[in-house]
């Protein structure tokens with residue numbers, strides 16, 4: 001991707017899942033499979049960000065199960081230069097602001113002036 005000219009890489013999207021209606025003996029979803037998002041995919045998303053950020057020289061945008069500042073900070077420490085909040089916004093429309101304010105609070109508490117110093121810090 002980076003070799004093809006990408007300025008940044010965003011990951012991950014949803015993961016495919018399936019559920020079965022045991023009474024009907026059929027898949028529960030009309031489309032048979034569906035996209036799994038939210039907290040269930042966070043460890044996989046973190047792993048992907050960790051691996052990809054180690055392999056490319058363009059910024060990585062982390063996404064997948066981020067609902068809090070600590071979730072976001074995990075992605076940043078794994079190598080993300082920015083993060084996205086998707087599913088969490090459905091149950092908490094303020095989630096992106098909560099994440100932002102929580103990061104600011106963490107930085108103030110820890111005496112960190114520049115978040116760039118946290119990017120990928122858990123990889124070294």
Ligand SMILES: Cc1cc2nc3c(=O)[nH]c(=O)nc-3n(C[C@H](O)[C@H](O)[C@H](O)COP(=O)(O)O)c2cc1C
Nearest residue numbers: 012013014037038063064065066084085086087088
């Ligand atoms: C309702 C819904 C719609 C989505 N639509 C798109 C889309 O149109 N294009 C896309 O690339 N990803 C789409 N996604 C995936 C999200 O951008 C995101 O990668 C994924 O949901 C994981 O993040 P999350 O756990 O914060 O939701 C969608 C996700 C959800 C839940």
